[in-house]
Amino acid sequence: MRFRFTGWLLTPCLLATSLLHAADYRIDPLRSYADFGVRLLWLSQVEGRFERIDGEVTLSAQHDMALVDARIAVDSIRMDSDRFRRWVLAPEFFDLQHYPAIHFVSEPVPLRSLQQGGELFGALTMRGVTRPAHFELLPSHCPLDAPQQCKIELRGTVQRSDFGMTGHRTALSDQVSLGLLIAIDYARP
Secondary structure, eight states: OOOOOOSSOOOHHHHGGGGTTOOEEEEOTTTOEEEEEEEETTTEEEEEEEOOEEEEEEEOTTSSEEEEEEEEEGGGEEOSOHHHHHHHHSTTTTOTTTOOEEEEEEOOEEHHHHHHOEEEEEEEEETTEEEEEEEEEEOOOOOTTOGGGOEEEEEEEEEGGGGTOOTTTTTEEEEEEEEEEEEEEEOOO
């Protein structure tokens, strides 16, 4: 899947007005995660995984559209090197102290696209900066009659400089690969 930022940010809240009074599901934090990778010195790849994602998936009243609202806990990042982990949590990258979460809100997407694949547009917020995002939605097992069994998989790329992460440009690529696996469960009252 590829993330590409597009021209103007459409306000997902306005697009989601048709989703009011909908059936709500939650993102299962035990089965969901986000991966990233960035090229280091054009020789190797620095990779990590965020192991805590929560949020909601809202279906329209007709159950034909879905809206994803996911929050990633920055401090849940796991990496092979503790040194790299401290480095990416520092102010020049994720700046954990000031920005503890990454937030993605999708535009409404046809529920059949969760099963067949397609594109997913929305807004991605990191370090207090919100940019339009475009993901590739991979085909997955997502029975239309049992959405709580869905596992939504997204892939894409972002430019880290778009979010103020401009440090070490000679050593690290500006392009970052991102992937999310979002497992859906019933909403808890």
